[in-house]
Amino acid sequence: MLKISSLIISGSLFVLVLYLCCACQSNAQELKPHAVVHDTASSPVQPTLVADKTYLLGKFDPNKHPDFVKVGAPYTDRPGMMMRKEAFEAFERMWNTAQKEGIQLRIISSTRTFDQQKAIWEGKWTRFAATAPKPKDRALKILEYSSMPGSSRHHWGTDIDLNDLNNPSFESGGKYEKLYAWLLAHAHEYGFCQPYTAGRPSGYHEEKWHWSYQPLSEGFTKAYPVAITEADITGFTGSETASDIQIIQNYVLGINQGCLGKQ
Numbered sequence: 001m002l003k004i005s006s007l008i009i010s011g012s013l014f015v016l017v018l019y020l021c022c023a024c025q026s027n028a029q030e031l032k033p034h035a036v037v038h039d040t041a042s043s044p045v046q047p048t049l050v051a052d053k054t055y056l057l058g059k060f061d062p063n064k065h066p067d068f069v070k071v072g073a074p075y076t077d078r079p080g081m082m083m084r085k086e087a088f089e090a091f092e093r094m095w096n097t098a099q100k101e102g103i104q105l106r107i108i109s110s111t112r113t114f115d116q117q118k119a120i121w122e123g124k125w126t127r128f129a130a131t132a133p134k135p136k137d138r139a140l141k142i143l144e145y146s147s148m149p150g151s152s153r154h155h156w157g158t159d160i161d162l163n164d165l166n167n168p169s170f171e172s173g174g175k176y177e178k179l180y181a182w183l184l185a186h187a188h189e190y191g192f193c194q195p196y197t198a199g200r201p202s203g204y205h206e207e208k209w210h211w212s213y214q215p216l217s218e219g220f221t222k223a224y225p226v227a228i229t230e231a232d233i234t235g236f237t238g239s240e241t242a243s244d245i246q247i248i249q250n251y252v253l254g255i256n257q258g259c260l261g262k263q
């Protein structure tokens with residue numbers, strides 16, 4: 001069984017070194033390994049986790065990033081999908097087992113850049129103008145299911161949406177009821193967790209379709225509040241609401257604690 005906790009940042013075993021230089025902030029397209037997770041313990045080889053500000057905000061091109069791979073058929077029927085290589089390989093293993101057991105996992109969304117998230121956000125910003133005229137109300141309405149640009153886990157290449165974007169499809173009588181039960185029973189064996197579960201004190205509504213590759217995403221989640229402040233969440237319509245809403249505390253960190261290695 002995959003020992004997730006042994007692969008990721010954990011307590012005093014690692015020191016997160018974030019080197020946020022002027023050069024990398026001014027050159028958003030060029031991602032360099034400025035930030036690493038440094039293993040201070042004597043344990044065997046641990047993964048190096050690149051987590052600079054540019055990366056965490058989704059301001060890079062996954063097509064040019066050495067750790068990303070293309071995701072094609074039979075895992076998705078949509079073009080242009082990319083994932084972190086390690087996350088995709090884990091997904092392939094999960095997909096294969098699921099397939100043998102009659103479960104057809106299908107990726108319908110994976111990595112999204114800042115600009116892609118901005119297009120989603122600003123589309124909803126316009127659509128919700130009449131029903132939520134006040135900026136904060138409108139932002140909170142969008143935040144039921146969509147992230148502010150710069151704060152999405154989809155920026156990291158570790159998170160995927162599976163099969164359908166409606167919770168009832170995964171519930172009793174829904175066409176993906178069995179699939180969801182399978183994920184609840186087995187996804188953790190491949191490193192995947194559901195970040196947006198029911199009953200969390202803050203953050204997005206429940207999303208039964210959204211799964212995260214924890215051996216990488218846990219590190220990015222922990223790096224985020226170290227590297228990013230709400231002043232960095234900018235560059236789109238309605239961004240002035242980010243600090244009032246406390247987007248980092250309530251949304252980036254408002255996840256199922258199981259995805260942070262806690263229960």
Ligand SMILES: [Zn+2]
Nearest residue numbers: 154160161210
């Ligand atoms: Zn998602």
